[in-house]
Amino acid sequence: MFLKKPYTTVEEFYKAVEQLIQALKVSGKTAEASRLDVLLHSAWTTGSELIGELMLALAQMRGAFPDGIRKQIRDCHYFAKHHRRILGLD
Numbered sequence: 001m002f003l004k005k006p007y008t009t010v011e012e013f014y015k016a017v018e019q020l021i022q023a024l025k026v027s028g029k030t031a032e033a034s035r036l037d038v039l040l041h042s043a044w045t046t047g048s049e050l051i052g053e054l055m056l057a058l059a060q061m062r063g064a065f066p067d068g069i070r071k072q073i074r075d076c077h078y079f080a081k082h083h084r085r086i087l088g089l090d
Contacts, residue, residue: 005086006075010047013079014040017054020072027069032061048084055080 007013017040024033035057044050058077065073084090 003082003086004078007079008086010051010083010087013051013076013083016072016076016079020069020076023069023072027066029065029069051080051083 007016017036021033021036021040024030024036036054039050039053039057042050044053055077058073058080061073079086
């Protein structure tokens with residue numbers, strides 16, 4: 001399986017999630033933005049637990065989003081789903 005790499009580090013991924021939160025707020029999607037914000041800024045036992053919870057939240061984002069935000073959601077979800085292989089941890 002060929003893996004695309006929208007982000008090459010976890011830090012890039014977290015920064016992308018922050019940017020997605022801001023974009024969601026600007027577009028009026030405050031519930032989605034709030035959910036990601038709470039997840040991102042809560043205390044987690046491990047980074048993998050946080051990434052897993054973000055992946056689930058991103059997967060549940062359905063409905064109408066502007067194309068740019070839809071791409072951000074897809075890229076963040078893809079990284080969260082495949083982060084172990086992308087980062088060479090498997």
